[in-house]
Amino acid sequence: MNIVEVNQLSKTFELHILHDKMINALHDIEFAIAEGEIIGLTGKSGSGKSSLMKCLYRTYLASGGEILYHSRGAAGGARNGGVVDLVKASDHEIIALRRSEIRYCSQFLSVIPRVSAIDVVAEPLTRTEKNRDLARTRAKDLLEALGLPTALWDAFPVTFSGGEQQRINVARAIIARPRLLLIDEPTASLDTRTKDVVIGLIRDLKQEGTSVLCISHDEYTLERLADRRLHLQSGRITHAITESI
Amino acid sequence: MSAGQNGSDHGNHHNWLLRVRNLTKIYGEPGDRTLELTGPEWNSNICPETDSIVACAGVSFDLYPGEVLGIVGESGSGKSTVVKLLYFDMEKTAGSAWLRPYNDGRTNMLEASGQQKRYIRNHLMGTVYQNPRDGLNFSFSSGGNIAEKLIMAGSLHVGSIRERASFLLEKTEVPVRRMDDTPASFSGGMQQRVQIAKAIANNPPLLFLDEVTTGLDVSVQAKVLDLIRELQQELGIAMIVVSHDLSVIRMLTDRTLVMKHGRVVESGLTDQILQDPQHAYTQLLVSSLL
């Protein structure tokens, strides 16, 4: 069953401070993600991949179309599971969904200053489990699996290398077992061994029913992760490839 | 993961904590066209016909438990007016506000009696001001300031008052051995932390933070913001954060209202406001971030 259905999604930026210049980022985007499916999103830079992901996460306000999300919780007014249009949903609904079901992992770690690596990773789980110690233990397990040196666990990520930050970013996105994971270049700055760990963690989530939309340039990662691929060019889907794994 | 585990029902629009509708404050005598002739399109708060000043008008929003709402704007935007009206430092001209824990959200608290307003302020709200002198009494010790809040809530046992005050001071990282010193001898950052300790003394469901780090040194500002973030996560208090500084808003809030000349020009998720601002003024503000 589909967890997300995107119909006729479009996004145009209107830049008032540049004399109302219009930038068309996305046109007529239409696709669906099934439960437990991993979709790889490919395309050149500027083709609209990140914009699409941000529209799904509501960081960008879509200009037209709908994004129907099948919630596990009481979104959409129903008691146990209902459909929400993420484009039109209220801020409150989106905040609730972001805390429980939908996670977004951007390409670069948005650094919250003065919070240690462990706490950065543990935070999403602390919110849902309400148990800080449990969350920190799980965070440690993840960081260990990802090979982040123990010495760095209590340090502030702002000083870390790209690869180290990337690992924290990924750990934070997956720790609370989201239902829909939006992940942007999860393996970009990683060595092969760590890449395998990340791929393994994401595939574990897939086994538990998580759906994933993954932007990647890396053929190695896409081969091992993606059930299907969507290719974007100039803001439109050009072709979808189904992988056989 | 079961639904509702994070304490809020997705999309259940009925368990709001604070509901505000059409909050308006006008100084002077407004005419029929005063609201029409003022606002962001006119770049002015002052009515050309009557010289009355529209500090804020038509402000409406909902706040849910555990959410942090930011209100951002420049001088004259009306952001401080909005919160001053909500914590009864000022009388409204028009508008309503309902607070769930007060009479199950059925009474407009802006029209409550003086005593009821005091009850709401003591038990259901906490306020942290920009100037510590507005929120603290400098002739009392820092412990005494917290004691005032506890006494207002009915506690008359010195031992337990002191225990709770020490606990709160520890939480806000104020040295407990200074509990009996007056805040006059503290640094600005520590005075703010005492204010925060006092504001959360009675575990209020709602906390107002009015430009709390403006005027502080950057490192001190950072410490205070960190503390607020931590307390919010730990205690799950809903907060309204007023600031002219977008980086404070970015750090603390889930949603934001952007105000200009007394009106709300845009509202939305904080990351959306910062990355995909729609209104021309918001785009200007965001692009002005240093």
Add this chain to the structure above:
Amino acid sequence: MIENKKYKNSYNFAFIDESTKKEVRRKLLKAVAIPGYQVPYSSPEMPISRGWGTGGLHVTLAIIGRKDVFKIIDQGSDASVNACNLREFVQAMTGCKTTYDTTEATLIQTRHRITEEELREDQIFVFQVPMPEPLRSVERYEYRTRQMHGEADYAKMWVSLYESFVRHGGIMSGADYPVKVNGRYIMAPSPIPRWDVPNLNQAKTLYLFGAGREKRLYAVPPYTTVEPLEFEDVRFAIEKFGDSVCYKTGYRRAFLDELYLDDGSRHYVINDSNFLDKIEQGSQITPFINPYLQQIEL
């Protein structure tokens, strides 16, 4: 020659004109109706300076009748200069009988003490009050203290007691200890020592308070609950004299004054002069009884 006695007296009975007496009585009625609440009144000019007992005098003169027996004490003493002064004035203005005997008097005016002997239902006790506003020490603006009383917002008062405890290890020592009247208003009982405060509670007599300089009247009707402000774990206590006794009588259950004789020796003596006289003469005494006093052995 036949003397015209009617017009010989050039003063009105009790000095104050009847209209003003009416006003003061009206305000007193209001004060009695709202125990502990400060009622503003006209406080007319008297031939005595402000700060020398005009408030107490106003109340006395407004309510005194020809058959009243008047007593006046100043810090326990009937014979101090000011007490004598006022007594002579009242006597000249009313022709009333005056006395030193607490049990004989029907109307008693006092400065800063309550008598050791218990007052009865047929007596009225009038206090001279310097500062009627108990919240003045924590709030200097009148409009705010009035609001605080109106909304029963006494947190600041409690905090100042807390601060006092924290700084000095005990709640405010000394006189003018704040009390809560009838469970509602906080009142300044005038600078009586803590020793006297429990005798305000559930008393048989009517207590009236007059502050002339500040122009306020207030009252505690008979059988009204008057509680000193105290915390659950830091309680009110009266003065302790330890092992000291009155050197003249050996009596210990009374408020004692410290006394230095010419030879340099230090002694204690009962402060209430009429009470002291009665014990010395062996007359019958009827002292107040309250839980704080009962803890002192006789």
